Amino acid sequence: MSYKFKNISIVSSFVCLWLASFLTANLELIFGFLLILSFGMLHGANDIILFDKLSKSKGKLPYLLMLSVYISVVLLVLFVFYWAPLFALTIFVSGSAYHFGEQHWEHESLKSTDLITYTFYFIYGLFVIALLLILNTSQVIAIVESIIKDQFPVVAIDYLFYTVSISFVILTTYLAIIDVDFRRRIWQELLYLLVFAVIFKVSSLIWGFAIYFIFWHSLPSLYDQIKFMYNGFDNYKMLAYFKKALPYWLISILGLIGIYFMFKDMTIFNGLFFSFLAAVTLPHSFLISRMFKQVKKK
């Protein structure tokens, strides 16, 4: 993550942690969804424009073609969620893990092979997700069971957490041995992980997820995307990004409001919401990874 953002992320996290000390569970849920639906969704709302920008370097693609490819991928993921939900959930969590890790570490240019670097992105992201899940097991189980429409054992989350923790310790130790810069940074990064653990433990699942997702992922990603799309960052460029994103964002919000009023049950809504999030996250993770690679080539 660009270091410009670290201070904003840390201060915002502590403000939200302080809020958690007196907000009721219901208010945490409302504010959590407000954050996810605003900045969280916004950071993915320009994916089609990003697709355009990434493909332009190779030759122009018609807008309708890109839109159709994008919608087909989203529908395909939703279809897999319907037919093989556990498989789809596993792919979603794995893709998200890589995506979180890449956003967090991309700016650090680790001095290792591509394979180790990409594996580290994945394991770091999965460690953050596993931490969130193991500190909120009962709420997670309710949502996962609503997605897979079957029982889900708590031990699966325990196994995930312990396996990922061991892999994370091994990889981190290895990188600390071979890379001096990484060795210098790692204490600060471990401290952030401790802050995440406190946030996830004290907050409800959605509030804890929202704090990480917005302040440690979406805002830094928005900054990187604006810099990439407009060759720099200032208030005008930010506004231009928001204007472009507005129609896509509105369509998604209206769709989700529709789903909420169709079911009016928070557990079913959570299940559908995460399936929807997964359907847009997989193409999003792919596009952002391509964006980072293109920036590196420049």
Ligand SMILES: CC1=C(/C=C/C(C)=C/C=C/C(C)=C/C=O)C(C)(C)CCC1
């Ligand atoms: C919190 C949570 C889950 C994981 C959500 C993830 C991993 C979201 C990732 C979103 C991304 C990466 C969005 C785009 O940038 C589960 C496992 C569904 C269970 C219920 C609670």
